[in-house]
Amino acid sequence: MTMVEIIELKKNNHVLTKEQIHFVIDGYCNNKIPDYQMSAFLMTICFNGLSKQEIFLLTDEMINSGKIMDLSKIKGIKVDKHSTGGVGDKTTLVVGPLVAACNVPVAKMSGRGLGHTGGTLDKLEAIPGFDIHLDESDFIKQVNEIQLAIIGQSKELALADQKIYALRDVTATVDCMPLIASSIMSKKIASGSDAILLDVKYGNGAFMKNIDEAEKLAQTMIEIGKYFNKDTRAIISNMDQPLGNTIGN
Structure with a gap:
């Protein structure tokens, strides 16, 4: 071979x-x-x-190319949220604290920008003193204390995705549905949450240009979640205009 x-x-x-x-x-x-x-x-x-x-x-x-996080020490049903990316997408910065305020533990692993989208980590790193590199024990401790933590992808987690993610960004293979689905879900499943909410965007500012493509991507990721016994749900949202009044990091 x-x-x-x-x-x-x-x-x-x-x-x-x-x-x-x-x-x-x-x-x-x-x-x-x-x-x-x-x-x-x-x-x-x-x-x-x-x-x-x-x-x-x-x-x-x-x-299985890297470590799989064990979040069993966090009480309750751990939830994670992921957006497929858009212009000015800052949903995590609002939704995370809102869900945590309802006493639902949010163990969130976020990514950097890909293609034209700005990543949550890039935005958080613009805040002086914000640490996106908590180790696993500190990550678990923070979720147990305040119900919310957002960290960057560990270098030990989904190693294959990290390499492929960087390669896709420079080879015009970013907007490929099977690669988007496997990339997102490999990170989400390896990060150890019990339930995953996907925000699948479509329109001028998204990788999926129409609602049919978005529905296909959402359905594929839900089926991946089901295959790995994760409660996975999706919403489909329009990205024909930036979210909020600002873009960038």
């Missing part, structure tokens, strides 16, 4: 096996597969898509 053979298979729209997907993810994480071959593989996915089973297998490999 070689990476060239797998690229050829996906180029010709074959369904990949668990072993083949493991070969790709394990090889890329361990620097056995170069960026140029991984870029070609990602582009074949953009053109030909992935079956539901391939998406489940890809997500599973990405989850």
